[in-house]
Amino acid sequence: MKTLLAISFVIALPGLRLLGEEPAAQPGQQITFFQRMFGPNAAAQPAALNNPPAQPKNVSLIGWPLFPAGQLPAGQAVNDLAAARLPVGNYANQTLYLVGDFRVTASADRRAVLRSMHDNLRIIAEYTPWNPAPADKAPLTLDESRGLLIRRIERNADGFLTFFVRDIVQP
Numbered sequence: 669m670k671t672l673l674a675i676s677f678v679i680a681l682p683g684l685r686l687l688g689e690e691p692a693a694q695p696g697q698q699i700t701f702f703q704r705m706f707g708p709n710a711a712a713q714p715a716a717l718n719n720p721p722a723q724p725k726n727v728s729l730i731g732w733p734l735f736p737a738g739q740l741p742a743g744q745a746v747n748d749l750a751a752a753r754l755p756v757g758n759y760a761n762q763t764l765y766l767v768g769d770f771r772v773t774a775s776a777d778r779r780a781v782l783r784s785m786h787d788n789l790r791i792i793a794e795y796t797p798w799n800p801a802p803a804d805k806a807p808l809t810l811d812e813s814r815g816l817l818i819r820r821i822e823r824n825a826d827g828f829l830t831f832f833v834r835d836i837v838q839p
Contacts, residue, residue, distance in 0.1 A: 734796065734838045738813040740765065745812045748784035751831065756823050765815025766791065766833055775804040782808060790824075791816070791831045799839040813837075 743763025782791035816833035
């Protein structure tokens, strides 16, 4: 029993030392928790976390494969008028591509809100870190080589159809 207590005390001492000591901060400099735990010379975040990695040849995010333009998997391309006639539901297991002329009404980070030229469709598009969302207010023309993969369709209380789509084309 004494041995177990002694071993646990020896193991706990370095941890207590880390909690008790804080590196001296220079005036105007803040010490991060990461630096307190791993030393004053430790970077707060590796550079790889701050920047998206360079795009590899065969890009595939978890559950989000990407393909070269013009080489999308076989599927059906639908324009905004045909898409408006699709039933509400989950299309994750189907290969339907939304094509046509759209305008970007909002854009931030890796998402954009698109509107069809017929105002009854709202499209929420997701983009990869390697292929940024189009700029706000920009026109967007999608053909069969660069269609957006339809994932889900919902009808909102206001009567609008909302399409959730993904860009699966490599930049």
